[in-house]
Amino acid sequence: MIPSSETVGTAGPGRPRDPGVNRAILKAALRQLAEDGYSRMSMDAVASEAGVTKPTVYRRWSSKADLATAALAELQGAEPIPSTGSAPSDLKRILGTLQKTLFRPNGMAIIGAVMVEERHTPELITLFRERVVHPRRLMLREVLESAEAEGALRAGADLDAAVNMLIGSFYAHYLTGDKMPRTWARRIVDTVWKGIAKPGRRRAATRR
């Protein structure tokens, strides 16, 4: 467990820190990390974009890697999505928000940014996995497991494969460079669901 490396401002004497400065720095760092990647993200540019100067940044985070991981840690995992009672419908909603997240500007670029740094700055992808990848997978996994518990899935359905297919199809599509159709989430879930659900069963009506 890596302790937070952010230098805490003690509440002692002297001028107190402006909490807005922290937020501005992290926001600028995250934006540059996503748009330019780690190695092009510069402490000068982050400071300037945040409206402060470099030593102000270094007072809070001791290095560039430190700041970058702190910025990544700001990424919140997927917000919980209320269940609709129907597994395919739940999956579509989860993937719908995933689609919005990934395909807004730089939603996908941050994945490239942490991937390419796996060798030089492995703490980035480690944290990204903890904060973003695993929570999202868990949401899908839970929907699938509860469907399985209700007997909706065929025996031996490969839930792990299903999770990877649901999420990975977005990545694969992104790499084509084509525009993502708005019905994408529905199409993916429909196809995956046919692969894991009990056959011969009328498919539940799906809301939308």
Add this chain to the structure above:
Amino acid sequence: MIPSSETVGTAGPGRPRDPGVNRAILKAALRQLAEDGYSRMSMDAVASEAGVTKPTVYRRWSSKADLATAALAELQGAEPIPSTGSAPSDLKRILGTLQKTLFRPNGMAIIGAVMVEERHTPELITLFRERVVHPRRLMLREVLESAEAEGALRAGADLDAAVNMLIGSFYAHYLTGDKMPRTWARRIVDTVWKGIAKPGRRRAATRR
């Protein structure tokens, strides 16, 4: 259409170029591109690793971006895989080689490298799509279409979704950081196939 930017050595008088030098430079460039990413790849380091000096590199490629795209172009698209007659079996073989390609050292890192440069050096991802992404997708697509022509798939099967799921599941798995099981290709194809094949039909025996 971008013409090859490599400076061709005319066969006129003068000392001929050492063809081994070209290969060594491209190999070093590709390695650094994959391991370190584009912005950390340096012309100094490439030259040194290739056993030449910088002007020798610049005599052949006019810029760093030029060299990087030339190195990427060396990536050959998937080699053709002979058909076995059974679509699921063909898919498994294609995914099997994909698995070997992606999960050998730096097989995945190059994807991150071109992704993160989409803004600064978009020609990298453009070329990568042409040379690597599209050929691979086409192979899968062709297997699926011929299965469809033989009436093996259910009506309205979403082939595009299937292709994305087949490939994307690898990417999604990679992002978890877990080891890839050796049976992965089989599991993915099995699940996808159930989602697109005609139901009620005894599944063809799959070789292995």
Add this chain to the structure above:
DNA sequence: GTTTATTTACGATACGGTATAGTAATTCTA
């Protein structure tokens, strides 16, 4: 056919310009 000039490739080295991470030295402010 031998010799000489010409042309190109390459190594080694250096340099200009720019950019970056991180660090004093100094001023400001609660």
Add this chain to the structure above:
DNA sequence: TAGAATTACTATACCGTATCGTAAATAAAC
């Protein structure tokens, strides 16, 4: 007055270019 913020700085790295000398091949002169 103590800590926060700024300005100025150091050290380093990199891209791209230039120079100088040498190796290897062709073309021309004799």
